Amino acid sequence: MKTVVYLIRHSKKLKKGIEQNNEFVLDSKNMCLSVEGEILARNLCHIEELNQVEKIYSSDYARAVSTAKYLAEKLNLPIYLDNRLGEIKSGTIAMDQKEFKLKRETDLHYKMPDGESFLETKERMVKVFWEIIEKNKGQTIAIFSHHLALFALLMNFCNQNYKGNHLYLTFKNELEITTKWDAPDIYKLVLQNTEIITIEHIKVEN
Numbered sequence: 001m002k003t004v005v006y007l008i009r010h011s012k013k014l015k016k017g018i019e020q021n022n023e024f025v026l027d028s029k030n031m032c033l034s035v036e037g038e039i040l041a042r043n044l045c046h047i048e049e050l051n052q053v054e055k056i057y058s059s060d061y062a063r064a065v066s067t068a069k070y071l072a073e074k075l076n077l078p079i080y081l082d083n084r085l086g087e088i089k090s091g092t093i094a095m096d097q098k099e100f101k102l103k104r105e106t107d108l109h110y111k112m113p114d115g116e117s118f119l120e121t122k123e124r125m126v127k128v129f130w131e132i133i134e135k136n137k138g139q140t141i142a143i144f145s146h147h148l149a150l151f152a153l154l155m156n157f158c159n160q161n162y163k164g165n166h167l168y169l170t171f172k173n174e175l176e177i178t179t180k181w182d183a184p185d186i187y188k189l190v191l192q193n194t195e196i197i198t199i200e201h202i203k204v205e206n
Helices: 035-046 048-052 062-075 097-106 118-135 147-155
Strands: 002-009 055-058 079-081 140-145 159-163 166-171 175-178 185-192 195-202
Touching (some): 002 118, 035 062, 048 062, 055 062, 062 079, 062 140, 097 166, 118 140, 118 147, 140 147, 147 166, 147 185
Parallel strands (some): 002 140, 055 079
Antiparallel strands (some): 002 185, 159 166, 166 175, 185 195
């Protein structure tokens, strides 16, 4: 039985134009899409094969739901939210951002005390992924999430490699997946029962 899954990173989020203060700080979870991000999210509906989607799942982050809403409306489908599809939790970073990212990529157990490691993120993403597959065998599914969370999921199906200190994945020595994704971005997985047959990068025109 063949199941098709589209792993979709959310569209571009709003980074500029928001003034925050000590009384109110906008949590990353509630960050909305930019105007350009809304346009790019709507354009996903023009990708013909996505019109075959039968089930839509999303992280409960605003930017993921806002990306999923256009496809859901076009296909007249509900969006099933699952907080386990959220982004890797960085926690309170008490060092330079580049240093933190380097440590996290070179040591997959590394995390801040209030954050998650890549391996912990992989564990929760793999669990929810297989739950979704079990409920929707033989269907075409779209999962809207976040690039590091989706990267952690793909770690389960790919070989892990390094270029210098930078982590990347390979699938069957054909596809190379780095930690740098576009917004939005799409990877298509085809499963035969519970075996991943192919992983394909679908380029989104930004």
